[in-house]
Amino acid sequence: MLSIIDKGKNSHDLTKDEIISLLGCSTYDSALFDAANCVREKYLGNEVHLRGLIEFSNICKQDCLYCGLRKDNQNVKRYRLDPETIIDFATKAKSYGYKTLVLQSGEDPFYTTDLICDLVTKLKKLDFAITLSIGEKTFEEYKAYREAGADRYLLRIETTDKSLYEKLDPNMSFDNRLRCLKDLKALGYELGTGSLIGLPGQTLESLADDILFFKAMDADMIGVGPFIPNPDTPLQNEAGGTFNLALKVMAITRLLMPDINIPATTAMETLDKNGRIIALQSGANVVMPNVTEGEYRKLYQLYPGKICTGDTPAHCRGCITGKITSIGREISQDYGGRKR
């Protein structure tokens, strides 16, 4: 097992069988996390990039079985922010020192192509790198956002097991998800994708396929997080993913993709109170604090126990800075694009 970890650390290449054996054995986890930390340090240094996350609408036309925002969930108070409010939150985020914004929402048809483009144009004038995470769109829509100035796009593949994907995402097609990722890449976006770890029916073999898929896509950012069952969804009684397995998928991804951006995800910290710091010491180099102001933070309820919902963006900024500097890392002052 140690020779597999060494091979990954030095050659950034592992076979599917090697990945499965790493995922299936827990004896050498700390060696794996240390190796991923070394690769991160060698290629990316000590800087941590902060992205300010604005969750601007919890309205969604999709019905993903795992997600609290799914359209059939009646137990959620819905909201959508108007463009002026989003710009106000962005301006506040600027004052806290953020250089990159991630605009995330359900698939909400209210936000037409023109509206998103207009918003992106205005936010670019505030001198942000802009990441969109607003779901599946047509090539023409992605092209229009890009021309308006959007720099990056996050769309998790969720799982590369096509039949599992289509079972968990009713009325959505795996092939269309792939088409979206390919279109985004062709349009010159920095591409972010990733998976949910611990979905019902997901195997270690399928997680190994996910990791090899990330590498084959040459994604610029990979975000993985544990699946956390939401009591208001059909998957309420499932076991969910563990922090440790999500961390292992993340660390192996770092071995294979030494120079990409990898966030320490919010879902990881939801399962372990020190989750983001542990992730930053196991291969991650990005954190995405929530910069949505007010009551909306509580309403973007993907899963229970989500961190920071009762805190303010100003508080979170101070909190995360303290945590990052306490482990000898520093906050990056640039836009944090992938540096090859």
Ligand code: SAM
């Ligand atoms: N609607 C867009 C989409 O699906 O790509 C963006 C927003 S969606 C809420 C963002 C991510 O939340 C999804 O890609 C999914 O991986 C994650 N998510 C949803 N439900 C979750 C759960 N129960 N546990 C952990 N993550 C979850």
Ligand code: SF4
């Ligand atoms: Fe909608 Fe995204 Fe949640 Fe699916 S994961 S229900 S597309 S917000």
Ligand code: FES
């Ligand atoms: Fe939000 Fe620590 S980052 S309270």
